[in-house]
Amino acid sequence: MDIKSRLWIEKDGKPFIGYGRIKLLKEVDKTASISAAAKALKMSYKKAWNLLNDIETLATQPVLVKNIGGKNGGGTQVTDYGKSLIVQFETLNENCINFLENEYKKLEL
Amino acid sequence: MDIKSRLWIEKDGKPFIGYGRIKLLKEVDKTASISAAAKALKMSYKKAWNLLNDIETLATQPVLVKNIGGKNGGGTQVTDYGKSLIVQFETLNENCINFLENEYKKLEL
DNA sequence: ATTCGTTATGTTTGATAGGATATAACGCTT
DNA sequence: AAGCGTTATATCCTATCAAACATAACGAAT
Numbered sequence: 001m002d003i004k005s006r007l008w009i010e011k012d013g014k015p016f017i018g019y020g021r022i023k024l025l026k027e028v029d030k031t032a033s034i035s036a037a038a039k040a041l042k043m044s045y046k047k048a049w050n051l052l053n054d055i056e057t058l059a060t061q062p063v064l065v066k067n068i069g070g071k072n073g074g075g076t077q078v079t080d081y082g083k084s085l086i087v088q089f090e091t092l093n094e095n096c097i098n099f100l101e102n103e104y105k106k107l108e109l
Numbered sequence: 110m111d112i113k114s115r116l117w118i119e120k121d122g123k124p125f126i127g128y129g130r131i132k133l134l135k136e137v138d139k140t141a142s143i144s145a146a147a148k149a150l151k152m153s154y155k156k157a158w159n160l161l162n163d164i165e166t167l168a169t170q171p172v173l174v175k176n177i178g179g180k181n182g183g184g185t186q187v188t189d190y191g192k193s194l195i196v197q198f199e200t201l202n203e204n205c206i207n208f209l210e211n212e213y214k215k216l217e218l
Numbered sequence: 219a220t221t222c223g224t225t226a227t228g229t230t231t232g233a234t235a236g237g238a239t240a241t242a243a244c245g246c247t248t
Numbered sequence: 249a250a251g252c253g254t255t256a257t258a259t260c261c262t263a264t265c266a267a268a269c270a271t272a273a274c275g276a277a278t
Contacts, residue, residue, distance in 0.1 A: 001118060001119070001120050001125070002118070003116060003117075003118050003119075004116065004117050004118070005114060005116040005205070006116075007112060007114040007115075007209065008112075008113055009110060009111070009113070009213075009218065010110070010111055010112075010113055011110050016110070016218075017218075033224075034224080034225070035224065036224095043266090043267095044266075044267055044268075045225090045226095046226090046267085047266070049225080049227090066225065066226095067274095067275090068224065068225045068226080068273070068274045068275075069222095069223085069224070069225085069273075069274030069275030069276070070224085070274080070275045070276045070277095071275085071276050071277075072222085072223060072224070072276085073222060073224030073225080073274085073275085073276090074223075074224040074225060074275080074276095075223095076225080084217070085218065088216050088217070088218065092212055092213075092216065096114070096205070096209060096212070099205070099208050100116065100201075103204055104118075104201075107197050107201065108197070109118065109125075109194065109197065142253090142254075142255095143254085143255070144254065144255080152236090153236070153238075154255090154256095155236085155238090155256095155257085156236065156237085158255080175254090175255065175256095176245090176254080176255085177244045177245075177254065177255045177256080178243075178244030178245030178246070178253090178255085179244075179245045179247090179253095180247075181246085181254070182244085182245085182246085182252065182254030183244075183245080183246095183254040183255060184253095184254070185255080
């Protein structure tokens with residue numbers, strides 16, 4: 001028996017960032033490529049693109065810098081703002097898990 | 110922009126109780142009927158029955174007392190243990206929401 | 219000019235969860 | 249004995265979401 005949680009942040013009732021999207025954003029930051037990130041996470045390029053596009057359209061600041069064509073076909077960089085989203089969400093998530101783990105001990109199930 | 114969360118408790122990697130199941134359990138307690146609860150929550154009887162069945166098979170103590178036939182065709186009562194699951198989960202959930210609401214204020218998104 | 223790997227986007231196919239439907243057993247009420 | 253509304257369960261159908269496939273634009277390198 002263990003406790004699980006998922007948290008996310010919405011904007012206008014639509015999901016902005018959550019567990020999956022941050023994981024993807026992290027992988028893009030690591031690989032500097034949407035297609036490589038998608039492959040690493042075993043999701044289709046299209047799905048990855050859609051998720052990232054959703055983030056970008058809801059964000060008030062640029063999250064990604066994309067290049068089409070050129071050396072190695074192009075690539076994608078995560079902006080400082082995008083990186084701050086990653087860090088903030090991850091610490092929030094960890095804090096939540098710790099909180100719940102502690103609360104969970106008090107229960108009798 | 111607001112923060113959302115979903116939490117649930119697993120047993121053997123399978124979902125035991127969570128937001129939807131507790132909501133259903135509450136409605137069964139209120140109506141003393143699986144079919145009435147399903148109708149109130151606009152879900153099919155089958156889905157409701159399956160969810161409740163999942164809870165029961167994972168629980169170590171009885172959660173429901175069911176009667177087939179008889180006055181009004183039968184009905185279902187939630188045991189004291191079942192009620193304790195409801196109360197414990199709901200307070201846990203509320204505590205989590207409060208915690209997150211507070212943490213959320215600290216973020217810059 | 220051609221090739222290459224990327225971003226970008228539309229269309230078609232497929233899987234699967236849920237809804238709808240059907241049927242039976244049960245026991246109180248009439 | 250018949251009827252009613254419940255629990256219980258199997259089967260079929262469908263709506264939705266994701267995967268798969270296809271195609272184009274782009275720009276550096278060769």
